[in-house]
Amino acid sequence: MSAVLYGVLAAFFNGLLVGSLYGLMALGLTLIYRVTKIPNFAFAEYITYGAYAAVAASFVIDPVNSAALLVAGILFATSAGAVIALASDELVFKPLWRRGSEVLQLLVASIGVGLVLRYSLLGAAALTGGKYLEVRFPVTYQTVFSVGGLASITTAHLLAITSMVLFAIVLHLLFTRTRLGKAMRATASNPTLAQITGINVILVRRITWLMAGALASFAGFTYSYYNPVNPESGWITLLWIFSAAIMGGFTFYGVLLSGLLLGIAENVVGFLANYYLGIGSEYNPVIALVTLVTVLMVRPEGLIRMESLVVARRV
């Protein structure tokens, strides 16, 4: 196989992994946005906290027992994320919403919540003498198959892709088939009317935050499974998460495809630009941003609105 094809394949495989992480992360963001209309910048920190909580599981479970540690890591991560997400709503977003805050105010508040969470973690990590300024989940991924030794599919790929697809399907079914999911959408669509019809809008809101937080930190766990994570990892990824969510029109399947598209485009185009033009991989983010801006200019409602597969949007 020629070197360029080989490189493209490696970049594609890497893009697949990174892209499914973007998609996975964007699912929770989408859930919060759709039910509460908050573009939540603090979402990034739920991811970071999830990664740290997963690593914290290794204080309890011996890393030798890797299967048990994986399970414990997931449990630690999802519970931490769920609690932190719920707390940020109860303490900040819900009170603001009750006072009639608009989207812009909620957005700025979420940046504030994010700052508090991020630098609390950074401060705590620094206090430990820097030992936890960067963490990695103690169980390392395995190569499942490999083309020529460098372009490989690993268990990290399987975890990220499977969970992303699974969660997207579950969320979609939840929203379109279940009483709870429809109540979530009804609450998002018209909270006053939802309350009159007997929907417990406060409970619906709490469930939403718990689920979204758990999803975010599950993504954080997955992140730490294949890559070292530091207190700013979530924050640094947030732009890609928002890009995937916006390109996907804040629909679950759309977000999934957009995440993959971003990850693959960034890696494959990045590789080609490097190979042919000598442009360094530090310019990869530019590719993602150019993709986003282009999409916003051409289709401001999102590149892929997968909802149209389920319900007719116009008569």
Place this chain on the structure above:
Amino acid sequence: MGSAPPVLETLGLTGGYGKNVIVEGVNISVGEGEVVALVGPNGSGKSTLLKSIYGVATVLGGRVLFRGSDVTKLPPERKTAIGMNYVPQTENIFPDLTVRENLEMGAYLVRDESLVRDSMETVFSIFPQLRGFQNVLAGSLSGGQQRMLAVGRALMTRPKLLLLDEPTAGLAPKIALELLDLLVNVREEAGVSILIVEQHARRALELADRGYVLVSGRIAAEGDGKSLLAREDLQKLFLGITG
């Protein structure tokens, strides 16, 4: 009305927003199977009266009786559960849900699936236009269809009493009058008593069994529709508006 208590009765009801009194000392009643129209000039407090009855506005005094029992303090969702329902004037549908889902959410408190299906059939037989749009997002329906859906949503709990706040507001006159005619079917098909606030006062009073005229937050006149329409002193109060 006989010996059975009226479906709805207000006793000296005073209501408003915060401490602002908008309606004061209102005594009205709606009998079993009656359609009662609440008319009056703009700003006379018609909508506020409805909201006070349902608990969306603040009750500052007096009592609300539903089938003889005091419901003054019940929150709106509890009233929905015991057989009242309310269609707000605006934002009365879930625009991001399909027509079918809107109706399902209307029946959120009804756990029996077959009851929900029956109610949905009733709604579709009253408003046949909605049947073909079941899987369409409610927000993309026409204005008239959205009002039909709003009323249909409220019928899903099989209420004994329906409070309608200007169901024709903002509709083209022709469509508004068509909708008002359909509302008479609502009583027949769903067996519900209706208290309706309406701008098309003349048409509403013609269709209703009885009417109340609300002026500056107080009941200025009451009686059956025909006699209210015949009273010359009331003409300019409400007939100056669209008839």
